Every structure is written in C-alpha cells, then in structure tokens.
Ligand SMILES: Nc1ncnc2c1ncn2[C@@H]1O[C@H](COP(=O)(O)OP(=O)(O)OP(=O)(O)O)[C@@H](O)[C@H]1O
C-alpha cells in the first residue's frame with residue numbers, strides 16, 4: 246500500500262485507540278480533579294468492565310447486538326457501584342489523604358485483579374461485536390485524468406470501529422454538557438474548587454466523592470465495553486489503560502478536562518500510527534518520551550493552571 | 554439565637570480554641586475582636602462544623618448544631634462569608650449565586666433580592682469570579698451567603714483590603730440584615746467601624762473569650778480596647 250492510504254488506515258486505528266483512551270483517561274482526570282485522589286486501581290475498573298461485558302453478553306445469548314447493548318448499559322453501572330463502594334469502605338476512612346489513597350488503591354488493584362483471576366480465570370475471552378461489516382475506504386490521486394477517487398486494496402475499516410469513535414464522541418459531549426449545564430455538574434465543580442466552602446453551602450461533599458469515584462470508574466468501564474469486541478477480556482488487561490491514562494492526564498494538565506481530551510487524541514493517534522508503521526512498543530516509548538518532555542518543559546501540562 | 558458555650562476546637566491535634574462562649578441575638582450585630590491569631594476565624598469555622606468540637610456546644614434556637622453533619626449546618630440557617638472570600642473561583646458570578654441557592658426554596662425571588670442589594674453583580678453575571686475586583690468579590694461572597702436566606706450571618710473581616718466607598722456599601726448591607734432581624738456575627742479589626750455598628754463586642758484572646766461588652770459601655774470606657782487589642 247502506498248504511504249497516503251497507509252497513513253489514513255493508521256489514523257483510523259489511532260482514532261479508535263484515542264476514543265477509548267479519552268473515555269478512560271477522562272474518568273481518571275475527573276477523580277483526580279474533584280477528589281485529588283490518584284486512583285491506581287483505575288485500570289482494574291476498566292478490566293472489570295470488560296469482564297462483566299463478556300459475562301453479560303454471553304448470559305444474554307440471543308443476538309450479539311442485544312448482548313452488547315445490555316453489556317454497554319449494565320457493565321458501567323455495576324462498575325460504578327463497585328467503585329462507589331470502594332470509596333465508602335476504604336477511601337473515606339483514610340480521609341482522602343493523598344499518600345494513603347495511593348497505597349490503598351494499589352491494594353484495591355490487586356484485590357480486584359486476583360478476585361477476577363479466581364472467578365473469571367486466566368483466559369482471554371472475546372465478545373462478539375454487534376455489527377462488523379467491512380467498509381472499503383476511498384483514496385484520491387492526481388492522475389492523467391485529473392482528480393480521481395479509487396478504492397485501494399486493503400484500505401478498509403470496520404463499521405464497529407467507526408461506531409466506537411462515534412460513541413466516545415457522543416458520551417464525551419454528553420458528559421461535558423452534564424458538567425457545565427446541570428445542577429449535578431455545578432455541585433461537582435463547586436466541590437472541586439473548594440470542598441470546605443461547598444460543604445458550607447450544604448453540599449454533602451462525601452456523597453459527591455462517592456458519585457464522582459463511581460463516575461470515573463464507570464467511564465473506564467464504558468471504554469472497556471467498547472474495546473472488548475476488538476481486544477478480548479483478560480484479567481491483566483488493565484495495565485496499559487492505566488499507564489496511558491496517567492500519561493494523558495499528566496500531558497493534558499492535572500484536572501483539566503479539555504487538556505485530557507486533547508492529550509488523549511494526541512497519544513491515541515500517535516499510538517495507532519506508530520503501531521501500524523513500526524511497533525506498539527515504539528508507540529509506548531514515544532508516549533513516555535512525550536510525558537518526560539512535558540514534565541520538563543511544561544510541568545503543569547498542556548492546559549494545566551499554574552495555581553492550585 | 555445562636556449560642557456558643559465553652560467551645561473547644563482546633564486543627565487535628567493542635568488545639569486552638571480553649572473556651573469560647575458567645576450569644577448572638579436576632580436583630581443584633583455581635584462583633585468578635587482580638588489580635589491576629591487569637592482564634593476568631595477558627596471560631597467561625599467551628600460554628601459551621603468545618604472543624605469538630607472537642608468540647609462545649611453550638612446551638613441555634615435550641616437545636617444542637619454539633620450533632621448535625623457539617624453540610625446540614627447551613628441548611629439550618631447559618632451562612633458564612635469567610636475571610637479571603639473563598640469564591641468558587643472558576644465559576645461565574647451567576648453560578649456562585651446558584652450554589653448559594655441550592656437549598657433555598659424561593660430561588661428566583663431570593664436571587665433578585667440579592668442582586669438588588671448588589672447591582673454591580675447583576676452587570677457581571679457571566680463573569681468568572683476570579684476576574685472580579687476585590688470589592689466585587691466581597692459583594693459576591695456576601696451575595697452568595699445571603700442566597701441561603703439565613704437566620705444567622707457570619708462575616709469574617711468583610712472589609713479587609715477594601716476602599717472606603719466599598720466599606721460603606723458593606724456596612725449598609727450589614728445594617729440592612731440587622732433590620733431584617735438576622736443575627737449577625739462580625740469579625741472586624743477596625744475599631745471605629747465596630748463602635749459604629751456593633752451591639753455587643755466579644756473579646757477573644759488565645760482561644761478564649763474573655764469578655765462581652767455592649768458597645769455603649771465600650772464607647773464610654775475605651776481602655777478595654779487598649780487592654781485587649783493593644784491600641
Ligand atoms: N489550618 C490550620 N492548621 C493549623 N493551625 C491553624 C490553622 N489555621 C489557623 N491555625 C492556627 O490557629 C490560630 C488561630 O487562627 P485564626 O485564623 O483563628 O486567627 P484569627 O483570630 O482569625 O487571626 P487573623 O486576625 O489574623 O485572621 C493561629 O495560631 C493559627 O496559626
């Protein structure tokens with residue numbers, strides 16, 4: 246394949262990665278932004294989202310689309326409740342102390358991972374995509390007859406991958422509107438900016454924290470449900486999303502939601518493109534290098550603020 | 554009526570308040586005075602439930618506030634204007650007021666009333682709080698608190714760093730609240746201001762309330778100011 250079509254193909258792969266990464270990193274970013282908690286177990290909530298998606302999809306049986314829709318609706322909700330439980334049972338009792346929450350969420354990571362190993366087992370399991378038709382993509386060329394469109398052999402994507410991108414966009418826009426336009430969003434932002442004063446205006450800060458922790462994990466789970474028809478559910482699958490989410494949140498600027506989206510697109514696209522042209526390992530090296538550069542030259546991240 | 558009796562409180566293991574008592578009545582302005590670090594701000598935080606009490610009690614109209622979870626204290630009718638304003642800095646003026654209105658029944662009317670008190674805020678509803686001038690920020694901090702329609706208003710150095718015209722405006726609003734029968738608790742350093750508007754003054758030193766005097770007596774007997782404040 247020529248370079249141009251090849252790049253388009255790689256960009257589409259990248260866009261799918263970016264879409265899922267944006268959802269996952271957004272969850273981490275919201276939790277850090279509002280609660281100042283570094284959730285090391287974030288990747289495990291992603292993994293459990295995927296495993297639950299497999300479980301729900303296989304339990305429903307019927308048509309794969311039905312199972313998938315059920316998984317997309319139920320798995321993030323269950324993961325959200327699980328995370329809210331972790332918040333109430335663990336984080337609340339250590340008073341959200343920054344160092345202790347890191348240790349506590351590391352512990353949570355292993356508990357969730359090993360419990361999954363003991364119940365779900367060590368095998369990777371696939372979920373059937375709800376639809377998966379190939380879509381050939383056109384390319385253009387400046388030939389003898391002027392501008393020409395044609396369909397190069399091998400330049401195609403699947404309808405499911407396009408759906409993943411569209412779904413992520415819709416979810417992120419909805420989330421943005423919820424945060425900026427609704428009463429719940431206002432409560433969340435007030436808590437983020439000054440939790441003591443929020444409390445002094447009658448906001449039940451601890452309940453807000455539980456909901457936010459659940460929301461953050463739920464977003465990771467949505468990303469996982471979307472990915473599982475492409476990647477399979479596996480009890481160790483939480484590592485990469487955790488690492489990449491951290492990278493994205495640091496590059497974007499801690500707690501900055503627009504920064505998180507921009508960084509997710511940057512890292513996701515780069516990951517897709519470098520993986521297609523070179524190797525996935527090189528892509529991870531690139532991402533790590535970008536983080537190092539950002540930390541050196543813009544320690545607050547791309548859109549981070551100098552205060553707070 | 555807000556009643557603090559012998560409260561003790563502090564930050565973690567550091568005890569700051571050892572014995573503070575005061576009574577703030579409806580339609581009166583109660584001033585807390587004391588040197589820097591005496592525990593004035595800490596007293597207000599303890600009233601709000603932002604700091605746990607290790608002794609004593611805070612009661613509003615006979616209801617023990619120390620038994621409530623902190624986020625229920627404002628709902629019981631206490632509004633707090635903290636030292637340094639502490640606005641929700643990345644929210645707009647309108648959104649800051651909206652936070653104040655979260656638990657208020659008659660939202661639209663209350664909002665209008667507050668904006669009538671501070672017309673400058675009405676012109677700046679869409680502006681982000683941290684871009685307001687110092688005086689505007691103080692107006693917003695007070696407006697946000699008044700959105701709760703409180704019975705008790707706690708004000709911590711509301712005139713700190715403001716120019717005279719702004720100070721007059723704040724004073725007018727405080728007097729209006731008094732005439733609306735609110736109990737006002739005011740932490741203030743400027744003696745002339747206190748002598749002008751306060752009904753009683755509570756002197757605090759090293760976390761203890763030493764004496765409560767009514768302002769008339771204080772005017773006739775200003776040595777006390779010298780004694781407690783070193784002026
Ligand atoms: N967050 C905190 N942690 C520990 N100690 C604190 C904290 N805040 C205040 N203190 C201490 O509590 C004491 C009382 O402080 P407070 O802020 O109540 O004084 P204040 O009377 O309001 O003074 P000022 O007139 O300067 O505002 C001081 O010694 C202060 O150092």
Ligand SMILES: [Mg+2]
Pocket residue numbers: 593594595636709
């Ligand atoms: Mg003070």
